[in-house]
Amino acid sequence: MHEGAAPSAATRRRRAKARGDEGIRYPRWFWPSFSIPGTVWIVVLFLLPFYAILSVAFGTIDPIFGTAVPVWNPLHWNFASFGYVMNQTFLIGGLYRPAFIRTITYVVIAVGASLLIGYPVAYFIARYGGRYKGALLVGLIAPFWISYLMRMLAWVNLLQDDGLVNKFLLDLHLIGAPIHWLDGKPYTLVFGLIYGYIPYMILPLFAGLDRIDGSLLEASRDLGASRTRTFMHVTLPLSKQAILAGTIIVMLPMFGDYYTNDLLSKSPTTSMVGNLIDHSLNSPQVTLAAGLVVELTILLLLPMLYYLYATNREKRLRSAA
Amino acid sequence: MTQRTLDEPAATVAAPPAAGPRSGGFARWWRDVVRNPWGKPRFLFLFTMLYMIWSLAPVAIAVLFSFNSGRSRSSLQGLSLRWYTGDPIDSVFHDPTLRGALAQSLKLSLLTTVIAVPLGVAFALGLDRWRGRGSGSSNFLMLLSFVTPEIIMGVSLFIVFTKLLSLIGLGTNAQLLGLITFEMAYPVIIVRARLLSIGKEYEEAAMDLGASSTQAVRLTLLPMLLPAIFASAMLVFADTIDDFIIARYLSAGAGTETIPIRIYDTARATVTPALNALATLMLGSTMLAVVAGFLVYRYLTKGERREGTALDSFAAQM
């Protein structure tokens, strides 16, 4: 459509060459026009929603239903509801406080356990996978292709009172009576979180460990370092970035998780922040849901930005190397 | 679902040199790794295998029970297709709710892929080559959307479609718009990683031969990006079909419910193996897409990788 525009491409290139400006080969509008649809899209459907959520969190409430009425003008924002959410989160005895503390506890345990289980697996595949590396990798990635909820459903089946896990334990005489796994036990929920999210931990770990040059390790061994020393002083420091990436990748969605709790526990004693948000969203209290989301965003913004900063820095280092 | 890494696409397209033994057959690998007298890899081997079993066996069992001829999801009473087609009321084929969920899941993931990938590829090209005012912010927004937890995006989109863009309202359109927003970053990041390794020489050569800028992009850049585009399309498809939060918050009733929503709604209530059958069908669709993706990927990258590494490099793309 724009081929006819004068001057011709060849002329322009000649002129560019004459200016000694090798880089400019495309019309000025050419590349920006590629970015425009995506930029507009993301502004309308990512940035604007953020503003909308603020307008609801700082908005008012419809008198009949108690549902949210957004206030679009920031000058008229009303912070009563958000103040309530903040108070309930941070004051002792606050309504949301237990759920926040619980969520942080569960996430820390689940992320830690994922790392402890995931690291050896990633290490083995990266270092010793050999010709089966591809196949092993497929095994690692397969959970990405299986719906998270289906994987939880599988455990709901297995953990029923008369499910296979209880049958197995009873057959081995490890337990005398079926354990009610699904009656609201925190450890069932944490187990579910680990099971659900660990593939997302292992993959960046693998990517990081796989990138480590084997000759470095050989050098360390040649210089007389023991296996343990080599691991502690070469492998582990080199995989620090990957550990950080895995931790943040797993941590971010876990903070908003509500479905794992709904499927594996459903007890108020294991309610997480995600559950608070979900409950409020499915009730007239959308204002509170928005307030909680704003709070969660503030809480997670730092790790999000740090992650972006760290990957960007690493990428620059790598491309410089 | 929400979990995403910025790292994966950065993993090189060509397989990295493997640290372990490369030559020899299974017996050799077994001898070197599994029966390694130093013991450490042997423990690691065992650990990894246990992990794989733990990770995949529950799903395999769930799939197995979708073929149960009985109603139970814990004791197998023979194999049949009852929950797929046989049962005249409750099978996936006959229950309109389950059938509808399958159709909606496939529809959303296909449409999302078809729209998000071209949008993302163009965005990637623009961000890579355009270094003007605003490109930095554009890039930052895109990356931020990539790491934003899905619940934050889901709730804010819900609010937008109920309070602001209520003309669109909840339903398939809203789900589609939301999912595209959520998935668009994948093609952007994967294609940009690929662009880094391509450089500008090819386009320059094409232009020297008289190609216009559009032709240069179409005839040189796009073909070279095809593997990355393809890999990201597979990724978007597989990720969308599993999506739960956005699809759920933006759904408007039974007609727009997807498979994960059905699983969530019924998993704790009264469930027949038909739910397992539904989940298995979703798994099948994803697998089909991934295998097809792998075959095409292998074909597209035929010339540029060493023997036997297609799986590695394809996996690295995922």
Next chain:
Amino acid sequence: MHPRERRAPRVWSRRDFLKRSAQASLAVGGAGALLAACGHASEGPPPVAGISPSGSISANGGQSSGLPYPLARPNSPVTWDVYDDNQAIAPGLNAEKGATLQLFNWADYIWKKTVSEFAAKYDCKVQITTFDNTDEFLSKMRAGDVPYDVCWPTPDMMGKLVTAKLIQPVNHSYIPNLGNVWPSLQDPFYDKGSLYTVPYTIYSTGIAYRTDHVHTPPSQMSSPYQIFWDSAYKGKTFILDDYRETTAMVLLKHGVTDVNTGDPTALNAAKQDLLAMIPATNVKYDVDDYTEIPEGGAWVHQGWSGDMISAQYYLPKGVPLSVIGYWFPQDASGVIGSDIIAIPKSAKNPVLAHLFLNYMLDNKVAYANFYNFNGYQPPLNSIDVDKLLGDAVPQSLPDAIVRPEDFDRGYQLLELAPTIDALWHSIWQEFQAGA
């Protein structure tokens, strides 16, 4: 009684709305604070606003001033306004062709065959969307242009639905079967003249339990509701996922029979007791009593009578019917109610929707739906409640039958004023947060 003859509607201006919404936002924030202030004054956040939950607004008054909608009470029935811009459809229209009738209903609250026979009879498709609780119902109905043609609200939200024009008046010329209904429910207090709704079923709320696991059945307990705090059933105790039913049950346990109270003292005491249930029995909440009890997930479940009658269909093989128990006070001094069907204003197929309402009140259809699947009694004259036991209702569940006279003694959950509603919500919210 033609809808068009109703008196002119009260119109709400935008400014009115905004003013009230600002107040309400304070109230929601303040409600929890108020309760907290009652409980442990030093710990709770300071009250945000000084709206008294009971003082300024009478909880039981009919059309008291200052309320956005009248509160229907048995002794103060309400005839709802019919607005100019929300009229019933004209009589004598033909059913929509090739339509998909969208139902918005509780899960498992209608027999699939009842639905498919309707679809066959009127040559249409039927699709069912489900909701878990009344909050979800309202928030979905509020989410703009809802695609539903028929919905299942509860009488305690009539004011909200009518005032916000979320449901449309029904044209009785399409619903001759309304005559099959108990006379009291043809002209109910919550919708005089059945202008907007028709009855669906009646129910009581009692205690569902497993006779093989519960050591002392509720009927032999001096305070049956105490069973929900009995740690012998820890992990196996459920209450309903319903902000009204749960708090109402605790109020009844405390001897407060006004289950629509706005009294902060009574509500605060109920809240404390509700929260005490969590450590005592690790209680959970859902509306799946009809599967949890027969499948053994729950041993004690706050339950609805109809769910216990239908629970028999969810019993695993080899488990006898007698394991299902249901208790409701002999003198009917418990929570009792009727469910209704309505047509959303935005219905795409209003004629089919009217036909559906009429269909569900057909003596044979309603009985088949009740008898074969649903378990909730339709309030029809043709059903002799004295003959149900041992037939439609298992011999072991005599308490699950609802009799017309029970409505004279039972307590119905009625619509609350917005500020009081916020108070009730905040109790449930606190419970869900698992403090």
